[in-house]
Amino acid sequence: MSPVSLRRWSWIHKWSSLVCTVFMLLLCLTGLPLIYHHEIGQLLGNEVEAPALQAGSAPPRADLDSVIAAGKARYPDKVMMYMSQEADEPALWFLTMGAHPNDPKFVSIAVDARTARYVAEPPIEGGAVMAFLFHLHVDLFAGVPGKLFLGLMGLLLILAIVSGVVLYAPFMRKLEFGAVRHGRTARLKWLDLHNLLGIVTLVWTLVVGATGVVNTLADVLLQYWQATEIAAMVKPYEGQPPPGRLASMQQSVARAQALQPGMKVAFVAFPGTPFASPHHYGVYMRGDQALTARLYKPVLVDAATGQVTDQRTLPWYLSTLLLSQPLHFGDYGGAGMQFLWALLDLATIVVLGSGLYLWLKRGRAAKARAGAPAPAAAAEPALAREGEAR
Amino acid sequence: MSAFRGLWGMPVLLGVLTAAGLVAGLLGDGWWDAVAVAGLGIPVAVGGWHIFKPARSPH
Numbered sequence: 468m469s470p471v472s473l474r475r476w477s478w479i480h481k482w483s484s485l486v487c488t489v490f491m492l493l494l495c496l497t498g499l500p501l502i503y504h505h506e507i508g509q510l511l512g513n514e515v516e517a518p519a520l521q522a523g524s525a526p527p528r529a530d531l532d533s534v535i536a537a538g539k540a541r542y543p544d545k546v547m548m549y550m551s552q553e554a555d556e557p558a559l560w561f562l563t564m565g566a567h568p569n570d571p572k573f574v575s576i577a578v579d580a581r582t583a584r585y586v587a588e589p590p591i592e593g594g595a596v597m598a599f600l601f602h603l604h605v606d607l608f609a610g611v612p613g614k615l616f617l618g619l620m621g622l623l624l625i626l627a628i629v630s631g632v633v634l635y636a637p638f639m640r641k642l643e644f645g646a647v648r649h650g651r652t653a654r655l656k657w658l659d660l661h662n663l664l665g666i667v668t669l670v671w672t673l674v675v676g677a678t679g680v681v682n683t684l685a686d687v688l689l690q691y692w693q694a695t696e697i698a699a700m701v702k703p704y705e706g707q708p709p710p711g712r713l714a715s716m717q718q719s720v721a722r723a724q725a726l727q728p729g730m731k732v733a734f735v736a737f738p739g740t741p742f743a744s745p746h747h748y749g750v751y752m753r754g755d756q757a758l759t760a761r762l763y764k765p766v767l768v769d770a771a772t773g774q775v776t777d778q779r780t781l782p783w784y785l786s787t788l789l790l791s792q793p794l795h796f797g798d799y800g801g802a803g804m805q806f807l808w809a810l811l812d813l814a815t816i817v818v819l820g821s822g823l824y825l826w827l828k829r830g831r832a833a834k835a836r837a838g839a840p841a842p843a844a845a846a847e848p849a850l851a852r853e854g855e856a857r
Numbered sequence: 858m859s860a861f862r863g864l865w866g867m868p869v870l871l872g873v874l875t876a877a878g879l880v881a882g883l884l885g886d887g888w889w890d891a892v893a894v895a896g897l898g899i900p901v902a903v904g905g906w907h908i909f910k911p912a913r914s915p916h
Contacts, residue, residue, distance in 0.1 A: 635868070636864060636865075639864055640860075640864060643863075644863075644864075644866075644867040644868070644907075645867070645903070645906075645907030646907075647907060647908065647910075660908065663904060663907055663908065664904055664908075666868045666871075667871055667900050667901070667903060667904035668900070668904070669868065669871075669872055669875075670871075670872040670875035670876050670879075671875050671879070671897070671900075674875075674876075674879055756885075757883065757884060757885040757886055757889070758883060758884060758885075761883075790883070793882075793883065794879060794883070799882050799883060800882035800889075800890045800893040800894060801886075801890045801894070803890065803891075803893075803894035803898070804882055804890065804893055804894055804897065807894065807897040807898055807901055810901050811897070811901065814901070814904065
């Protein structure tokens, strides 16, 4: 690599890293407990579990209208916003209810899917501590602009990783893979560790970084989808008043399921929420295979008649969003993957921290040199010189 | 061993393993998850070995 391009890439690496490092450290530190949010929730007693039923015949399925009635009995003044089911917990329905279909102060209620009995009201976002960490990680308590800002920082991280790989060659040309030079300066040792951990975690950090950036676009992508496809699906209803009485959920879901055999309901959006329309239930189905369980198929049901009016496959950008979530969360490969996710997160913290350390030390070395006559090799960045010296 | 393979052989191998592990986990459960853990685990183990291996004296 020519000295000019080396200096250029060093400059890119330095500044792209410096700008995003503080935020990336924050994301790594808050992300670590989020990897284990289910386990932490269980420990804190914030996780809802379905009550054990008497063993015996196949578990019954309660009528969905009586599940909704259980929520209404608890909150007679609130309307239904969503009802959802987690793929690994078919025994529970989670009802989201609010004063109106877009109430930011919604409540979440767990109802037994077999008996239609009220189970619990889990704390929103897993309790105060997890919610705090979650917002620091996702939007810095600044909503969509906060998300997009973190997305921009993620793009800088990707630039830092790419420039780091470019610089890996000149630094490692004369070294064996994994060489860590102990016993010379501390800075040299940390330079080697930075290079080693950086290159070992490369693909993971790139994937988690890129999928994180995609996740920051979630709100924007959903808004675009609502403005285009959902708007097109409800076009025939323009000008009509919203239905006075809502059709049976049990029947609506049964009709949606008849059209999509083998798929299960992931969630239902009620009329007036962003995932439905004022005239429709949005029934979102998912498959039963590992891959198809991640992707939703929306079926629109007329909320007055209970008849299916439209069904579509998700556009590519929403499929990308949904598939990028597991790749960011690391929640799709069991406890082993979770643990490796935590280790790789810790390794990334070391890469970020050592990068910061190398920059601070470099500044000090440069300052010390400023008084003395410039050495002959000063044309090359100090970082590179020290790395190549053998 | 060529200079290119000496420099990039290991990084490319570990990168391919990581990518294969990340994708395998998405494709299914059970055995697929085991492949995912191996794909992600080997690079972590290699990194850990080089950090904690006994230090050789500088020459």
